[in-house]
Amino acid sequence: MNQATPSQTVRVDLADRSYDIVIGSGLIARAGAEIAAREHGIRCAVVTDRNVAEAHLDALLESLAGAGIDAAPLVLEPGEKTKRFDELIHVCDHVLGAKLERGDAVIALGGGVIGDLTGFAAGIVRRGMKFIQIPTSLLAQVDSSVGGKTGINASQGKNLIGVFHQPNLVLADSDALDTLPIREFRAGYAEMAKYGLIDRPEFFAWLEANWREVFAGGAARIQAIATSCQAKAEVVAADEREHGARALLNLGHTFGHALEAATDYDGRRLVHGEGVAIGMVLAHEFSARMNLASPDDAARVEHHLREVGLPTRMQHIEGGLPATDILMKHIAQDKKVQRGALTFILTRGIGQSFIANDVPQDEVFRFLEDKRAS
Numbered sequence: 393m394n395q396a397t398p399s400q401t402v403r404v405d406l407a408d409r410s411y412d413i414v415i416g417s418g419l420i421a422r423a424g425a426e427i428a429a430r431e432h433g434i435r436c437a438v439v440t441d442r443n444v445a446e447a448h449l450d451a452l453l454e455s456l457a458g459a460g461i462d463a464a465p466l467v468l469e470p471g472e473k474t475k476r477f478d479e480l481i482h483v484c485d486h487v488l489g490a491k492l493e494r495g496d497a498v499i500a501l502g503g504g505v506i507g508d509l510t511g512f513a514a515g516i517v518r519r520g521m522k523f524i525q526i527p528t529s530l531l532a533q534v535d536s537s538v539g540g541k542t543g544i545n546a547s548q549g550k551n552l553i554g555v556f557h558q559p560n561l562v563l564a565d566s567d568a569l570d571t572l573p574i575r576e577f578r579a580g581y582a583e584m585a586k587y588g589l590i591d592r593p594e595f596f597a598w599l600e601a602n603w604r605e606v607f608a609g610g611a612a613r614i615q616a617i618a619t620s621c622q623a624k625a626e627v628v629a630a631d632e633r634e635h636g637a638r639a640l641l642n643l644g645h646t647f648g649h650a651l652e653a654a655t656d657y658d659g660r661r662l663v664h665g666e667g668v669a670i671g672m673v674l675a676h677e678f679s680a681r682m683n684l685a686s687p688d689d690a691a692r693v694e695h696h697l698r699e700v701g702l703p704t705r706m707q708h709i710e711g712g713l714p715a716t717d718i719l720m721k722h723i724a725q726d727k728k729v730q731r732g733a734l735t736f737i738l739t740r741g742i743g744q745s746f747i748a749n750d751v752p753q754d755e756v757f758r759f760l761e762d763k764r765a766s
């Protein structure tokens with residue numbers, strides 16, 4: 393462990409469902425001790441994907457064994473398509489086959505796909521088992537492992553089937569990101585920048601100044617992950633089940649999910665965080681078009697996301713542009729639509745996002761048509 397960069401702990405305050413997010417260097421190797429200190433005498437299943445297994449599974453199993461924790465590993469195929477019903481059954485069968493009890497734990501070792509799928513299984517097997525997140529992608533460390541949203545995709549859209557099931561512990565090992573492909577690191581960075589754009593303009597400015605250090609690792613990376621987790625923890629504590637303010641976390645996501653669906657969730661063309669990056673630029677540009685914000689803010693957002701290497705325009709998507717009517721169909725299917733009215737997260741400037749109800753569909757259509765042509 394790097395002694396110069398001690399771990400940080402962020403508490404998610406949810407009464408009897410409160411939990412710690414520990415962020416630091418070398419946490420996978422210490423996971424057994426961290427878990428044993430909080431959960432006495434548990435056994436567990438570890439669900440991961442092939443990429444993560446190659447890089448980190450042995451270290452985790454060794455650490456669990458060292459702390460006297462029995463672990464039954466299950467390795468799935470990587471990729472968004474793993475978030476589907478038959479893989480959910482696979483995970484449930486594995487957990488039951490390992491004869492785990494309700495008080496035992498299901499551990500997700502991986503990115504958001506593994507976390508969402510495994511959390512869903514943990515939420516329904518034996519009517520809810522303990523759930524531990526060991527996120528290994530940046531996106532999972534700053535976003536999907538925190539807040540208890542779990543689920544799988546349906547043919548009608550992303551994340552349409554699932555449950556809220558809070559983890560009991562999140563261990564975010566900043567060193568695990570050293571094996572993450574750079575494209576995935578950038579995708580997670582988009583979600584990090586999102587917290588600045590929602591309501592922390594000073595964090596967005598800090599990222600503009602320090603993003604190279606965040607990419608390099610060490611203390612700046614831990615600090616940026618911890619700030620992001622703190623931002624998410626506060627939103628989740630205020631609105632656990634998304635009756636109100638939690639929807640702000642969807643900044644860029646309505647456009648982003650539509651782009652993902654329109655590209656058939658094909659990660660070679662677009663990964664989730666890239667869709668969010670393009671979506672956040674579109675949300676700022678649409679806000680400017682509606683005279684809510686200055687076009688300079690949209691330009692600033694695009695400049696920064698482009699600087700770190702993210703796609704920022706629909707034209708950057710490999711394999712051609714989805715037709716506007718297809719995008720609109722996906723937007724209308726998105727779960728942020730209530731009784732036919734479009735709900736978008738729009739902005740009055742950097743760090744001034746708000747929930748806009750009743751956004752006219754035809755304005756969005758014309759905007760996307762113009763963006764396709766530009």
Ligand SMILES: NC(=O)c1ccc[n+]([C@@H]2O[C@H](COP(=O)([O-])OP(=O)(O)OC[C@H]3O[C@@H](n4cnc5c(N)ncnc54)[C@H](O)[C@@H]3O)[C@@H](O)[C@H]2O)c1
Binds near residue numbers: 531
């Ligand atoms: N539950 C939530 O609140 C929430 C929030 C945001 C996103 N999500 C979901 O998260 C998913 C996206 O998550 P993601 O971007 O982590 O995708 P992912 O889980 O597919 O991981 C991305 C890729 O990186 C690989 N990988 C992960 N960690 C690695 C490591 N340390 N070393 C080497 N390879 C590694 C994976 O195998 C995969 O190929 C989407 O399904 C999205 O809907 C959920």
